[in-house]
Amino acid sequence: MKILVAYYSWSGTTKYLAQKIHRELPSSDLLEIKVPANTFSSDMYETADIYEKQKKTHHLPSVINMPQNINDYDLILLGSPTWDWGVASPVMKFMENIQNFKGKVAPFYTSVGNSQRFMELFHNCCGQLQIIDDFDDAHDNFANWLQKIKSEKQ
Numbered sequence: 001m002k003i004l005v006a007y008y009s010w011s012g013t014t015k016y017l018a019q020k021i022h023r024e025l026p027s028s029d030l031l032e033i034k035v036p037a038n039t040f041s042s043d044m045y046e047t048a049d050i051y052e053k054q055k056k057t058h059h060l061p062s063v064i065n066m067p068q069n070i071n072d073y074d075l076i077l078l079g080s081p082t083w084d085w086g087v088a089s090p091v092m093k094f095m096e097n098i099q100n101f102k103g104k105v106a107p108f109y110t111s112v113g114n115s116q117r118f119m120e121l122f123h124n125c126c127g128q129l130q131i132i133d134d135f136d137d138a139h140d141n142f143a144n145w146l147q148k149i150k151s152e153k154q
């Protein structure tokens with residue numbers, strides 16, 4: 001089973017978690033989802049405004065480093081910070097770009113604690129993707145989730 005750990009991180013927390021997951025699954029590939037420079041601000045409130053505008057106008061930022069052959073993977077562990085209760089727009093775009101993906105997607109997400117609506121909003125933007133066990137960094141047990149992911153591998 002080939003696993004991709006793909007994540008977007010604005011300020012490093014989701015990146016840290018993604019690296020931790022990747023260390024636990026050493027044969028996985030690790031991909032930081034990137035958007036063009038200056039898409040967001042270094043200021044959190046400005047970034048929140050930009051994000052709201054992107055959603056309202058349906059202009060999600062392009063992902064500049066999409067994998068060539070997404071169907072080389074059987075499972076994608078897809079990481080996002082929680083933004084406005086939901087999914088960061090680079091991750092929304094990533095999902096839009098992989099609608100032909102035949103494998104499974106397990107979301108993981110970080111927050112400052114207000115993440116209870118994340119999966120509801122995730123399901124609103126994941127299209128045809130097949131979603132399995134999610135991991136909420138603020139509320140779930142990492143070892144339990146990892147065990148579930150590892151059992152997917154068999």
Ligand SMILES: Cc1cc2nc3c(=O)[nH]c(=O)nc-3n(C[C@H](O)[C@H](O)[C@H](O)COP(=O)(O)O)c2cc1C
Binds near residue numbers: 014
């Ligand atoms: C634009 C923006 C919106 C956010 N909205 C939420 C939110 O709705 N709920 C929450 O708990 N945290 C929210 N946060 C905090 C981040 O989810 C949290 O700090 C996350 O761990 C950051 O991950 P990162 O360092 O990988 O970007 C928001 C942060 C930003 C920048």
